[in-house]
Amino acid sequence: MYDIIIIGAGPAGASAALFTAKAGKKTLVIDSDQSVTKRAWVENHYGVPETTGPDLVQIGKQQIAKFGAELVTGKATAVARGEDGLTVQTEEGSYTGKYVVLATGLFADLAEASGITTLTGTEPRIKTIVQVDAAGRTNVDGVWAAGTIAGVSMHTIITAGDGAKVAINIISELNGARYVDHDVMKS
Numbered sequence: 001m002y003d004i005i006i007i008g009a010g011p012a013g014a015s016a017a018l019f020t021a022k023a024g025k026k027t028l029v030i031d032s033d034q035s036v037t038k039r040a041w042v043e044n045h046y047g048v049p050e051t052t053g054p055d056l057v058q059i060g061k062q063q064i065a066k067f068g069a070e071l072v073t074g075k076a077t078a079v080a081r082g083e084d085g086l087t088v089q090t091e092e093g094s095y096t097g098k099y100v101v102l103a104t105g106l107f108a109d110l111a112e113a114s115g116i117t118t119l120t121g122t123e124p125r126i127k128t129i130v131q132v133d134a135a136g137r138t139n140v141d142g143v144w145a146a147g148t149i150a151g152v153s154m155h156t157i158i159t160a161g162d163g164a165k166v167a168i169n170i171i172s173e174l175n176g177a178r179y180v181d182h183d184v185m186k187s
């Protein structure tokens with residue numbers, strides 16, 4: 001049983017996993033390696049003068065591994081609530097968790113197959129998004145969404161920030177108190 005299963009390892013999903021794994025939550029990331037970020041050249045990410053999308057995605061995967069998140073390459077096909085929590089079905093097998101975060105970028109098929117309410121996208125070239133509340137919750141109990149699929153502006157710093165926001169909200173719910181992750185300069 002995972003605390004959190006995150007679908008997607010682009011900026012939104014990897015950023016969410018970075019926070020949940022670093023907070024000690026048992027985290028699984030399932031990714032089909034179709035991130036649009038791998039086509040990007042980025043010069044507008046605060047604190048990063050310039051980088052390539054592939055580097056950003058690769059470093060994100062290294063960061064989540066450092067804190068113990070498990071990464072499985074594959075496609076998730078459905079999410080459903082059962083007696084033992086939420087089950088994520090993939091083409092290879094299934095995984096159970098307390099929370100699921102959809103960070104599937106341009107892909108709404110998983111949400112649609114799982115009975116999650118979708119809306120017409122409002123950002124340029126985004127056809128379908130998942131309906132979320134301000135915290136990131138979808139209409140299905142325990143299933144949250146972050147990043148492009150949640151309708152935020154499609155920029156790496158925003159999608160990554162949205163993933164972090166959703167992760168902090170879930171960690172806070174699991175802990176029963178608002179969570180903050182501040183490291184201090186080593187002297």
Ligand SMILES: Cc1cc2nc3c(=O)[nH]c(=O)nc-3n(C[C@H](O)[C@H](O)[C@H](O)COP(=O)(O)OP(=O)(O)OC[C@H]3O[C@@H](n4cnc5c(N)ncnc54)[C@H](O)[C@@H]3O)c2cc1C
Pocket residue numbers: 007008009010011012013030031032033034035036037038039040041042043044045053074075076077103104105106107110146147148149153154155156157159
């Ligand atoms: C050509 C191009 C240039 C860009 N340039 C910039 C720029 O200069 N600056 C900037 O800020 N932004 C830029 N962007 C936008 C930026 O890349 C995106 O806003 C942002 O990275 C999207 O993050 P995301 O995590 O929401 O989605 P993605 O990075 O697309 O990640 C989604 C992940 O979910 C996975 N996934 C989807 N469905 C499933 C499933 N069912 N099962 C398992 N995995 C699944 C995909 O494989 C993918 O890895 C650019 C985008 C493009 C295409």
